[in-house]
Amino acid sequence: MQPGSRRRPSAASRTLAGAIVAATLVIGGASGLTVMQMRRSAWEQVGRVSQNLLESVEHMVDRNIELYDLSLQGVVDGLHDPEIDGIAPALRQAVLFDRSATAKGLGAILALDAQGQAFADSTAIVPRRLRFPDADFFRTHKEREDVGLYIGKPLRMTPGGRWVIPLSRRLAYADGAFAGVVVGTIDIGYFNALFSRLSLGDRTRIAFFRESGELLVRSPMMEEAIGKDLTAAPHFRRFFEHRAGRFVATGYTEAVEGLFSYSRIGTHPLVATVVVPTQAIADLWWPRALVIAVLVSFLCAGMIGLTLVLQRELERRTRAEERALAANRDLARLAxxxxxxxxxxxxxxxxxFARMHEDSARTGGRLSLVLLDADRFKRYNDTYGHLAGDEVLRAVARVLQRQVRAPAETACRIGGEEFAVLLPGSSGPAAVARAERIRRAVARLQIPHVGNEGGFVTVSLGVAEVGGGETGGQVFSAADAALYEAKRQGRDRVVLRPGREAGARVA
Known part of the structure; x- marks a missing residue:
């Protein structure tokens, strides 16, 4: 490996990393599903409880209104009975106003004439001097004949300034003309007391309002919100998409996001709602989810840390193995x-040579062997010294490295000043031509050699082509004989094995 190059991760390291990543993803995915299931369960649980609470609120409000309406109808029927007009005032009051009108949370019932003046009072034989000519319930009955029971806008009653909800019915003469109104009140504090016992917690809000948008009751009590017009709320229209339902929105009286559960109250133009802040729902599941997330993160971090340690160990072992293999390759190459x-x-x-000879015999391909050595090399060493002789051998080796086409062809030093070249695919004449080029290349070096013919270093070469049925030893002997024949003929020449075509000496 070159210095500074990046080492690619080993297959084992990549497999380990992939397995840990997959395991981490599986654990993370399973944990995520668990957390999502916890969240879904919390929302479903709050939704069910809110629905049950809403049904209780609806039943409670509807029942109180129905009971109070019976008292109002009794007063209307009594005022239409001519026999009641002639009885004593005390008896007349007892007949008109039954005891249900005096139950806890239910206010007085008044009979108002066509000018809005009270002429009958459930709390006194002599009516109190009360007038309601401008109240919305009075004007509504005066203008319309078909209203029936009317639930009016909330009022403040004196003394004390208590908030009440007026319930009223129309009085009419025999010809249908407007004769007045019978009106009673329900204390808003009464409903707040009832709702406080039903609440899911301090942050739960219970309320009901008129379809026209006026808030009647809100628990916990918020006086400044009583009578507030809710139609400006962005989510107001959603209360009328169905008879009952559920949605998430930000509150209008309090800017807090919550789960709104709503339902119509009986046949009345009222809507009841239960609001649970989404933060309260989150408090049911988020702490446990956080614990799970911390534990899973710790587990995954531990797995990743262990993976890194194991990866480093695997890479260390891989590097050691690579160094060992490289050392073995170097040893094999050096060998x-x-x-x-x-x-x-x-x-x-x-x-x-053994391998190429075997391949040639099996496939029928050609193979030629060239043997060469430096002429009069011993005399060169004696004249110039062994160091100079070594340099001559290196020069011949460089010529062979340039002339031999690796990797198919092979050039070797087989001993002393003797070299061999293996030329697979070459016939005898082709090998002679290649050998001639080698001889000329050495001659062109013009390395001085006073003890050699011509005064320069030369080489002699013997060539033998592998023949059918010959062993490797026989081919080598033939090439060696050709080499000695080149020496005998005067050196600095190429000779093909005896009995084959010989090369010519080039001066």
């Missing part, structure tokens, strides 16, 4: 490389 020239050595030659 097959000639230390002086850098060419492969005799051992490599023997193995390669």
């Amino acid at each position: 097959q490389t000639d230390g002086l020239t850098g060419l492969t050595n005799r051992r490599h030659f023997d193995e390669t």
Whole structure:
């Protein structure tokens, strides 16, 4: 590996990392599903409880209104009975106003004439001097004949300034003309007391309002919100999409996001609602979800940390194995490389020649062997010294490295000043031509050699083509004989094995 290059992760390291990532994703996914299920369960639980609470509120309000309406109808019927007009005032009051009108939370019942003046009072034989000519319930009955029971806008009653909800019915003469109104009140505090016992918690809000938008009751009590017009709320229209339902929105009287559950109250133009803040719902599941998230994060972090440690160990072992393999390759290369020239050595030659000879015999392909050595090399060493002789051998090796086309062809130093070249796919004449080029390349170096013919270093070469049925030893002997024949003929020449075509000497 080159210095500074990045090492690619090993297959084992990648597999381990992939397995841990997959395991982490599975654990994270399962935890996420668990958290989502916890959230869904919390919302469903609050939704069910809110619905049950809403049904209780609806039943409670409807029942109180119905009971109070019976008292109002009794007063209307009594005022239409001519026999009541002639009885004593005390008896007349007892007949008109039954005891249900005096139950807890229910206010007085008044009979108002056509000018809005009270002429009958459930709390006194002599009516109190009360007038309601401008009240919305009075004007509504005066203008319309078909209203029936009318639930009016909330009022403040004196003394004390208590908030009440007026319930009223129309009085009419025999010809249908407007004769007045019978009106009673329900104390808003009464409903607040009832709702406080039903609440899901301090943050739960219970309320009901008229379809026209006026808020009648809100628990916990918020006086400034009583009678407030809710039609300006962005979510107001959603209360009328169905008879009952549920949605999430931000409150109008309080800017708090909540789960709104709503329902119509009986046949009355009223809507009841229960609001649970979404934060209260989150408090049911988020702490446990946070614990799960922390534990899962700790577990995943531990797995990742362990993975990193194991990866480093695997990479360390991989690097050690790579170094060992590289060292083995270097040893194998050194075992097959000639230390002086850098060419492969005799051992490599023997193995390669045996393999190529076997392939040639099996496939019928051509193979030629070239043997060469430096002429009068011993005399050169004696004249110039062994260091100079070593340099000559290295020069010849460089020529072979340029002339031999690796990797198919192979050049080797097989001993002393002797070299060998294996040329697979080459016939004898082609090998002679290649050998001639090698001879000329060495001659062109013009390395001085006073002890050699011509005064320069030269080489002699013997060539043998593998023949059918010959062993590797026979081919080598033939090439060696051709080499000695080149020596005998005067050196600095190429000779094909005896009995084959010989090369010519080039001066």
